[in-house]
Amino acid sequence: MLIVQKFGGTSVGTLERIEAVAQRVIETKNTGADVVVVVSAMSGVTNQLVEYGEHFSKQPNGVAMDMLLSSGEQVTTAILTIALNAKGYECVGLTGAMAGIITDDIHTKARIEKINTSRIKSELKAGKIVVVAGFQGIDEKGDITTLGRGGSDLSAVALAGALDADLCEIFTDVDGVYTTDPRIEPKAKKLDVISYDEMLELASSGAKVLQNRSVEMAKKLNVKLVTRSSFNHNEGTLIANEEDYMEAVLVSGIALDKNQARVTLRGVVDKPGIAAEIFSALASKNINVDMIIQNVGHDGTTNLGFTVPQNELEIAKETMQKLSAAKHVEYDDAIVKVSVVGVGMKSHSGVACTAFETLAKEGINIQMISTSEIKISVVVDQKYGELAVRVLHEAYKLDK
Amino acid sequence: MLIVQKFGGTSVGTLERIEAVAQRVIETKNTGADVVVVVSAMSGVTNQLVEYGEHFSKQPNGVAMDMLLSSGEQVTTAILTIALNAKGYECVGLTGAMAGIITDDIHTKARIEKINTSRIKSELKAGKIVVVAGFQGIDEKGDITTLGRGGSDLSAVALAGALDADLCEIFTDVDGVYTTDPRIEPKAKKLDVISYDEMLELASSGAKVLQNRSVEMAKKLNVKLVTRSSFNHNEGTLIANEEDYMEAVLVSGIALDKNQARVTLRGVVDKPGIAAEIFSALASKNINVDMIIQNVGHDGTTNLGFTVPQNELEIAKETMQKLSAAKHVEYDDAIVKVSVVGVGMKSHSGVACTAFETLAKEGINIQMISTSEIKISVVVDQKYGELAVRVLHEAYKLDK
Numbered sequence: 001m002l003i004v005q006k007f008g009g010t011s012v013g014t015l016e017r018i019e020a021v022a023q024r025v026i027e028t029k030n031t032g033a034d035v036v037v038v039v040s041a042m043s044g045v046t047n048q049l050v051e052y053g054e055h056f057s058k059q060p061n062g063v064a065m066d067m068l069l070s071s072g073e074q075v076t077t078a079i080l081t082i083a084l085n086a087k088g089y090e091c092v093g094l095t096g097a098m099a100g101i102i103t104d105d106i107h108t109k110a111r112i113e114k115i116n117t118s119r120i121k122s123e124l125k126a127g128k129i130v131v132v133a134g135f136q137g138i139d140e141k142g143d144i145t146t147l148g149r150g151g152s153d154l155s156a157v158a159l160a161g162a163l164d165a166d167l168c169e170i171f172t173d174v175d176g177v178y179t180t181d182p183r184i185e186p187k188a189k190k191l192d193v194i195s196y197d198e199m200l201e202l203a204s205s206g207a208k209v210l211q212n213r214s215v216e217m218a219k220k221l222n223v224k225l226v227t228r229s230s231f232n233h234n235e236g237t238l239i240a241n242e243e244d245y246m247e248a249v250l251v252s253g254i255a256l257d258k259n260q261a262r263v264t265l266r267g268v269v270d271k272p273g274i275a276a277e278i279f280s281a282l283a284s285k286n287i288n289v290d291m292i293i294q295n296v297g298h299d300g301t302t303n304l305g306f307t308v309p310q311n312e313l314e315i316a317k318e319t320m321q322k323l324s325a326a327k328h329v330e331y332d333d334a335i336v337k338v339s340v341v342g343v344g345m346k347s348h349s350g351v352a353c354t355a356f357e358t359l360a361k362e363g364i365n366i367q368m369i370s371t372s373e374i375k376i377s378v379v380v381d382q383k384y385g386e387l388a389v390r391v392l393h394e395a396y397k398l399d400k
Numbered sequence: 401m402l403i404v405q406k407f408g409g410t411s412v413g414t415l416e417r418i419e420a421v422a423q424r425v426i427e428t429k430n431t432g433a434d435v436v437v438v439v440s441a442m443s444g445v446t447n448q449l450v451e452y453g454e455h456f457s458k459q460p461n462g463v464a465m466d467m468l469l470s471s472g473e474q475v476t477t478a479i480l481t482i483a484l485n486a487k488g489y490e491c492v493g494l495t496g497a498m499a500g501i502i503t504d505d506i507h508t509k510a511r512i513e514k515i516n517t518s519r520i521k522s523e524l525k526a527g528k529i530v531v532v533a534g535f536q537g538i539d540e541k542g543d544i545t546t547l548g549r550g551g552s553d554l555s556a557v558a559l560a561g562a563l564d565a566d567l568c569e570i571f572t573d574v575d576g577v578y579t580t581d582p583r584i585e586p587k588a589k590k591l592d593v594i595s596y597d598e599m600l601e602l603a604s605s606g607a608k609v610l611q612n613r614s615v616e617m618a619k620k621l622n623v624k625l626v627t628r629s630s631f632n633h634n635e636g637t638l639i640a641n642e643e644d645y646m647e648a649v650l651v652s653g654i655a656l657d658k659n660q661a662r663v664t665l666r667g668v669v670d671k672p673g674i675a676a677e678i679f680s681a682l683a684s685k686n687i688n689v690d691m692i693i694q695n696v697g698h699d700g701t702t703n704l705g706f707t708v709p710q711n712e713l714e715i716a717k718e719t720m721q722k723l724s725a726a727k728h729v730e731y732d733d734a735i736v737k738v739s740v741v742g743v744g745m746k747s748h749s750g751v752a753c754t755a756f757e758t759l760a761k762e763g764i765n766i767q768m769i770s771t772s773e774i775k776i777s778v779v780v781d782q783k784y785g786e787l788a789v790r791v792l793h794e795a796y797k798l799d800k
Contacts, residue, residue, distance in 0.1 A: 078468030
């Protein structure tokens with residue numbers, strides 16, 4: 001039995017918290033399992049380091065930035081190793097480089113290319129608990145790299161995959177994945193299990209328990225993920241293949257994304273290549289377009305709508321102004337995206353219909369609709385966001 | 401022309417200070433020289449990290465402790481690299497490991513075994529400024545090591561030696577080496593030059609500009625050292641071979657060591673092996689014995705005196721109590737050691753005599769005397785320490 005446990009920033013935010021984490025790791029070790037622990041920087045540390053780096057330049061040298069940022073996880077790794085050791089457990093701390101995590105050389109957002117597991121395996125064989133600094137690796141040149149946002153989760157999942165671990169537990173400050181945000185709907189329930197695909201749709205719809213890159217990697221490497229709290233012993237949420245659990249529920253959760261803005265182009269000439277022109281222009285500015293809607297047009301023109309993150313709306317505006325295809329453009333950042341996610345939709349009809357009826361009954365106008373096999377997303381006026389979540393949560397009986 | 405510049409903790413204590421250091425490095429680079437910069441942790445950081453480590457154990461795991469402590473220099477290295485880069489200078493930051501500093505595996509006080517200079521040389525050849533994290537290296541197993549107190553100076557001197565640098569500048573918050581502590585004698589003068597041996601004697605007598613390990617290494621590797629301030633552009637003090645400068649002065653400086661305690665054994669049986677028994681017992685407890693005095697005895701017994709650091713006096717007492725040879729022992733920690741250092745003593749007689757006469761004239765009783773080729777040390781009552789320094793400073797005309 002090999003378990004990879006990853007503890008995030010708030011879980012290791014103080015020396016007292018690190019002490020609690022050490023206790024948690026020991027409980028797992030005492031079951032007889034081999035344990036590899038992946039840690040983030042203590043909460044606040046990474047922001048502090050970013051401030052240091054950006055004091056001298058808005059775009060600080062990436063190689064140096066990675067050396068700077070990686071120190072945060074290195075510190076937590078060392079402290080946890082000391083704590084475990086002090087409690088009488090043989091333990092070794094490894095930086096990403098020492099753990100054999102090889103990445104490409106795209107600094108500050110590197111991708112893991114392979115993991116040389118020999119050092120970790122030999123330390124595990126010697127009976128030691130292995131603590132690995134998350135978020136970081138080393139490139140072929142020998143320079144330190146970091147993996148970008150959510151990087152420590154990626155480290156944990158990649159290690160779990162490379163070591164063929166039985167389980168990868170991601171510890172955070174929440175109990176797991178909820179049917180919706182409990183701050184919006186107090187009746188929200190924690191899910192026992194959810195599929196990779198549902199998790200991906202929920203995450204991209206604003207549920208921030210796990211970054212999509214980690215879930216995608218877990219799916220690809222077939223790593224069983226559990227997300228749970230390090231502040232209690234509640235069971236978390238298992239994220240696995242659909243086949244790994246029997247009853248697929250109709251709808252797993254409702255997500256609210258307040259960070260979107262809507263762009264609508266009216267009277268676009270309806271000929272091949274227009275959409276390509278628009279979206280390649282946006283892509284060249286690294287704007288993350290989310291929903292894209294185009295209807296069949298009439299009179300040789302069509303309307304085209306899409307959403308972008310709010311903080312990218314200004315650049316999107318500038319980009320659109322340079323495009324001859326975009327004559328009449330509307331912008332609206334007072335919108336939200338509400339998504340209903342569930343693998344059950346695949347085999348059940350009427351799920352979308354329930355959503356539309358429910359919103360209509362409350363007088364909530366739907367501005368845009370986009371659907372996938374397991375998700376229905378609608379864009380509505382910002383002021384209806386929380387209400388939409390609550391009525392949909394009830395409509396799909398997620399509180400039961 | 402290759403110059404190694406080392407900046408200590410106060411020199412890089414804030415982002416503003418790091419900015420000033422970057423400016424200083426650039427001035428040197430702009431002379432056309434190749435520059436390798438060695439940095440310490442920002443002042444206060446190492447103490448903070450030690451606190452973290454010692455929170456869980458009085459004797460934290462050494463391997464993990466080194467991983468923890470080394471992060472401090474790593475952070476400064478990255479920030480300085482970013483700062484230099486932001487000012488338009490090509491620059492690369494290297495941890496000790498990346499810089500090829502190979503040590504033994506005695507964690508928290510490792511010794512440098514060799515330096516693989518290929519990475520540094522190729523970066524210098526590419527025209528880059530190279531910034532190296534001081535105080536650290538890597539052992540054969542691939543674990544991070546640290547070099548103990550004064551470790552960053554050691555890194556700088558070792559790199560200067562391995563790279564055959566023309567000069568190694570050690571930047572601190574003082575202007576250089578003084579004839580004595582200016583807080584005791586305001587007339588103290590900064591020395592332009594001093595020999596390695598004099599520096600060693602001064603340092604071991606309480607002058608804390610440089611640790612002895614660094615000076616010894618500089619002497620061994622024939623590295624020209626300059627110690628100077630990073631807070632102004634004053635010339636510092638050159639530390640080199642005696643042959644490298646013409647007029648050897650009679651006396652270079654007066655040092656005061658307040659951290660000694662005196663142990664005197666009376667009526668020790670005067671037979672071979674007694675001293676060995678006493679000092680091997682002290683050595684086995686890692687007690688740093690400094691001065692040792694033994695006079696020819698009479699009646700088959702002799703008196704034996706030595707000094708130990710004050711904070712080791714208690715262990716010394718315990719050790720002595722177990723020794724049958726030590727029947728009548730006196731302890732006194734209200735003493736200080738005053739030393740007169742100068743290579744000129746080698747070829748001039750009367751130097752010691754001047755010291756004794758000067759002290760006698762002030763009514764200062766000398767409790768112990770110990771001399772080497774270039775040093776005279778006396779132990780006197782604590783209350784006379786500063787007075788002794790001032791009158792000796794004047795007697796040897798060090799203020800002229």
